[in-house]
Amino acid sequence: MTAAAEPRVVRRETSPVLAFLGRRLLGGLVALFVASILIFAALNVLPGDPASVILGRNATPQAEAVLTKRMQLDRPAAARYADWLGGFLHGDLGLSAVSLAQGQHETVWHQISGPLKNSAILAAIAALFMIPLSIGLGVIGPIYSGKAVDHAISILSLGAIALPEFVTGSLLIGVFFVGLDWLPPVAIVPPGANPLDNPSELVLPVLTLLFASLAAGVRMVRAGMTEVLQTEYVQTARLNGVAERRVLWRYALRNALAPSVQVLAQNLQWLIGGIIITESVFAYPGIGTALVNAVQNRDVTVVQSVAMLIAVVYVLLNLLADLVVMLLVPKLREPA
Amino acid sequence: MSAVAVEPVVRVENLCLGLQSGEPVVDGVTFSVGPGEIVGLVGESGSGKTTTALSLLGYTRRGIVVRGGTVEVGGESVLGRDRRALRGLRGNTVSYVPQDPGGALNPSMRVGDAILDVLRAHRRGGAAAESVRAALERVELGRDPRFAGRYPHQLSGGQQQRVTIAMACVCDPPVAVLDEPTTGLDVLTQDRILAELRRLRDEDGMAMVYVTHDLAVVSQRADRITVMYAGRVVENGQASDVLERPRHPYTRALVEAIPDFRKPRALRGITGVSVGVGEWPNGCAFAPRCAYEQTRCHETVPVLEETVPGHHVRCLRWMELDLQAGERSNGRAAGVAVESAPLLEVSGLEARYRSSRSGAPAVADVSFAVEQGRCVALVGESGSGKTTIGRCIAGLHVPAAGTISFDGVPIAGTARRRPLEVRRRIQIVFQNPFESLNPRQRVRSSIIRPLRVLRRLSRAEAEREVGELLERVKLPARLGERFPVELSGGERQRVAIARALAARPDLLVCDEVTSALDVSVQAAVLELLQELQRDLRLSMLFITHNLGVVACIADSVLVMDRGSLCETGTVSEVLAQPSHDYTRRLLAAAPCLPDGAL
């Protein structure tokens, strides 16, 4: 259909990048909106009265009545949802349900801001290693396809992907603490302190996080690279004498990067999942630990806000990935 | 060769290539290309033509190894060279133009840089930008100075192919290998590219090896033609010699299978299927399909013999056979008597793409009729909307406006809303034979389904009829037990036709049914369709982009351009005296054999 069409003129009126991002942003916002409804519904509408759930063994009728009032559970769910979402949009995450049960007025933000920062640092360090390593290791495989390096990478990544984080973490502790006594087995970061102040404590958590997500990344980048190496443009470049290194970098890797970016974004999202487990293994005071504790305590306001924040991070990561892909794929920079 | 006094730029001597497992892929191929010569390397799929051509670049596909012979390009031996030496050779001494220009350009690289990359690989310093501009100018892309800054997706298919040609000639190599460079392009663009190549040869003296499965494409542009079959060269000579006086039965059959709108005639397909790697028979590989085979053909592999200087043939019987005076029928057998009431009437049809956001409809205000027993061809380039019309008639695409009447009664847009009888009487055969049969079902089940659904036959009755239907499309009944993957493209298309016939239709919509087939197979399928139409008094709407096919099969023709009909009339009128400019251009560009050919 396009064969006979004249080359399209690049229009200048609206930047297609912005238009695309705008569309994605809108889509993301809609997704987040629906997500907020789901989160709220899961925590407030599903069976189990929040007040009695939070109080647990102490749920005497009096205590329950008091907490119901404090949490405003007597108001309709829709109104509470509107309050919560409105507050969230203004950066007000509300009060912790558990602290309300204790007669306190602790804000959710106060409870999670520290852990959030710690987790962000942990994830950032892991990502810092993961992205170049996944690309590097993923690219080496197909280049040395069928050679020992390729097999070694394949087998190692397969092994790493097969182990859940808590097993990897335990094994790493077994080797580097119990066995060699090189690295501390837990990462206790005092509240308010910077996790980077004590880098040796971060080594094992970062390694644990890297292990699983790196393996997944390597496998997927490898698949992308393999596919690109079979494309006709790589073949054509080679058959016209373009230097092999240039073919690999400018033709193969450059084009394998776009799908890889999406893969890496997925991996970063994986990382967020992995962080919940990893933090628990290393007693790292991050958002994962906070979330698990909140779930165990049935602190619904904390859970819903943390869930929502993570969903936002997720959507932002997707958006960022889209942006990078747009920059890498010229075709996407133009109106459809 | 002796006609060319100077040293050839390509010399292939007894080249043998094989799979690692041992089966030969290319056997004893010998040919040469003189400076500035265009050689067409022709053969059906699986004939080893591409493998041979790529060996000029010192490239073999994974799993293929060189078993013997020599390949010299520009005086340098190619085989057995290390990667570094080969890289110096490629693009500089011998360059490459790929088949699919869309896929052959790095999507993330501006076309100027792509050309520059080839240049940089071989030339250091100098006015690189100037060379790039010169290369673009040579392929007539240099007018816009911003062109070099465009990305591949911003170009049309023809422009993309010209860029790959520019890449191939930026270093002025004496030879270029072109691997089916116009397959997938529409007729008009193909014609322009071919003219371009010819001009490049004329101006710069670049020799070309042009690989194609379509003899017609190279018939008017090549200096010499090399025909390959089952890994061997079967005929080789001056283009005019080969086309006018083919010595090999295969070549002759190929020529005869080419539908030519200027000389409409009954096509004759080659029986059987071309042999694949690993199934070469003893003796002459073509013998099983050859009309002139004898016992000895199955015993000895013939050698390539020189008939006249510069013309070689590999046939035991070339001397005894007179292949020139082929019987020529005068086009299509006389059409069945026209009945007044049209079977199908389309009026004011308008259709839109589902996803299309732009206002332009895919088909606008199209009206025509198909009378009982007639074959109406619907012609146009890809994207002209012809397929959409066929789909509307089959009930697969809901028209936005207009009516479709069948046997005088307007019918619904979706098949499910039509009465069973209408659904039975209208059948469609699709373009791609590889996708038109359910790979998970045996041929038998595919054919039984319409018998059961549309004709309400019992299982036993249906089972009985399968054999008859297969016979009708000239397939052995045992094929019913096979899965589609075990069939060739031509066989699959016959099964698809049998499936349509199972409904005992009155109207058959054929959507580009031969465009994915090799020319020889296409001829056989067309032959079958003609016969069916005659015997079963079928009406046909035949959708195609090939004017040669139209001339062979249709009674009248509808020409489509960008969604609307631009010309209608009987085949002879339209092809002889096109009134619309678009039709004229289409005719001018359509590949056909040179006047002298057979």
Next chain:
Amino acid sequence: MSDALRFLRTPSGAIGGGIVLFVVLVAALGPYLAPHDPTAPVGIPLTGSSSHAWLGTDFLGRDVLSRVLNGGRSVIGYAAAATVLAYLVGMAIGLIAGYTRSMVDPVLMRTVDVMLAFPPLLFLLVLIAGAGTSITVLIIGVAAIQAPAISRIVRTATLEVSTRGYVEAGIARGERAFAVVGREVLPNILAPVLVDAGLRFTYSILIIASVNFLGLGLQPPNSDWALMISENRTYIQLNAFSVLVPAAMIGLLTIGINLTGDAIARSLGRSYVPRTTRSVTS
């Protein structure tokens, strides 16, 4: 048939297939081979390997070997149940979206986008926070995590297959959507879907094990590999077998399925790799 098992002839297919077969056999036949009652204490807790208990005892003094032999069924069963459920839902959504290409498609796909905006584990945690812990919640939760991606894959495959002649021929015959999907579409998207199913199954195992580790997952008193890892993890230094052997079983299963899946995907050829950018035009 030999065609379907062609992947076994590649090294990775043969090794992977062998590993999967081994783990499945252990899970299936283990209970009949176990030397001890998997729930009865047979000695002092957390002793190492002995002739009485080859892999030592766990934190309650039960025989680790017997528990490993008995522990495959439930972990494979729960993960399989979750995966199957995910497939029922995901396939239904994907087929409807891909086949009808009507308004249903964008609506379903946007919903899927929303689901994909959640980290899987987070989704489960929120669900558990709301609905409490139980095997039902866990299986439904894991299925809900998997279903969106499945529906995407199925939709892509369906979209591709739906334009094929044999599907259109069915539509032109006026057959019911159900019949067309069942006869023509489903059998032809099954192969890539099955490859994917293996990997999803291993992911189900890992996520169930992870939730379990957090103390929020299934908590049966019976032997179960995922449970064995989490209940004995604290004592890894006292009897490493009690953690490492079940972890190895899960790891082997994952590796085996990955290898097999790769091999099957390769034997199916590149035609099954979903196309990303190429659009379908007339």
Next chain:
Amino acid sequence: MTDRSDDQPNGPDLLDGRFSRGGLLKGAAALGIGMSPLLAAACGGGASASSPVSTSAGAPKRGGQLKLGFVSGGTAETVDPFIGVTPIDEGRIQNLYDPLVIVNPDLTTSPGLALEWNPNSDGTVYEVKLRDGVVFHNGKSFGADDVIYSIQQMAKPANFGSYPFVSGIDVANMKAINKHLVRIPLKTPDGDLAANFTYYNTWIVPARQTDYKSPIGTGPFAFESFTPGQQSVFKRNPNYWVDGKPYVDSLKITSITDPTARLNALVAGQIDGLAQLPFQEAKAHQASGDINVLVAPSPQAMMFYMDTQKAPFSDNRVRQAFRLIADRPALIESAISGFGTVGNDTVGKGLPYYDESLPQRVQDIDKAKSLLKAAGQENLTVEFQTSEIFPGFVESATLFAQQAKAAGVTVKLKQEPANSYYNPSLLYLKMAFAETQWPMLSLKYFYLQALSSNAPYNETHFKSAAFSDALAKAIGALDKTQAQNYWNQVQQIQYDTGGYLQWVNADWVDAVSKNVQGLKPHAAGALGNYLFMNAWLT
């Protein structure tokens, strides 16, 4: 658990630190309570194989930071003295505040901020004499208004942790007679009001303190920082009313949920001590001796309970049969690695009024079978709901199911999620056969909360007019002998017809690293009942 021989005059232990030894012994004697055989054995006998702590350490040293790891309570962690009940909350609260009555390592009591409790003749009004010279962290001196204010806080229904203990007090009519004398009128008679203030959540805060963001108390440590679910830092209270204590300059308490991580942190030296060491690990480390394992025998009750209103447990023969099925020593040995003493279905061994005369119940499968046969419940199948909420629960349930096979009873385990196990809207008080755990500081509140006619946590749904009557009398009796008689009646009824199967009085098992001295096993709570003022670092 260590230096049994160290129970001598100059030993730097809690009692010496806080009170004069003579005063304590006098107080204990005055209350008519001797050291129970259980605790005597535990604290004095040196029978246990636990680690050799601190004997050679010499005199206490000042300075340093004591870093401790506890099971995290997540964001639910609190320093609100009227709410916190988990070990980590207790660990903090106990160091920020002081109680009116102090519980000693052997569960006898000593005066805390209240020196004397003087009831009127019918036990309806108490005059409480308060300690002089105590100041809050902010410099305010402690007095009667603080006590009145604190009890008012305790009585608020929202303070669900504390209000049951003061529900008998006529809060509105409390009166400060002078700065160090308070009059507390009661709504119902109580023979031992002081015992109400030994339990959790009865700490003294300064009057008008309303929020606990930076709490102020009179305790040995003063608040510095606190992040729930993560960490808190308290600094030494230099004005603490016990001379010389605390020894360390600051106290850091870290939340570490994962038991492995907690133990790893201790081994790696990132913390100096931890609460709730898993039993099996405790055993291994006792053997290896790389860290000091603190084992504190206590009457902490771990029990199976049967709903006396639901079939088949409504038939007392079935309940008795189950009690005879349990092989308690085996349960203790395997489920909790031997860290406990055999339970006898009546709680509070070693506490005042515990009836020592009841014969120890032992496994008797034959008798159990015949009881079941008599009840028509041969080949009985029951569901047993358990949870990982406390270490030893799942383990003991698993083992009990195994033991029950011998009596022809099929026990099907159902492991419930920890966070709904004690949730009354989901599972708690709805289960027919399940497990529970009670910390035990006095008989009174266990019976009031679990077994009285209007007990909020009546797990066994036990209802008996005679029992309720006896219980009310036992609580109201002013005369010790009379009280003991009534308490014996109460316990006899439970022993014969109750729904509890108490299989163990479980030890508190904690660990400290070798450089921590002065922390002694304490029957009332983990890590030497959190009395970190006694600890010093070498």
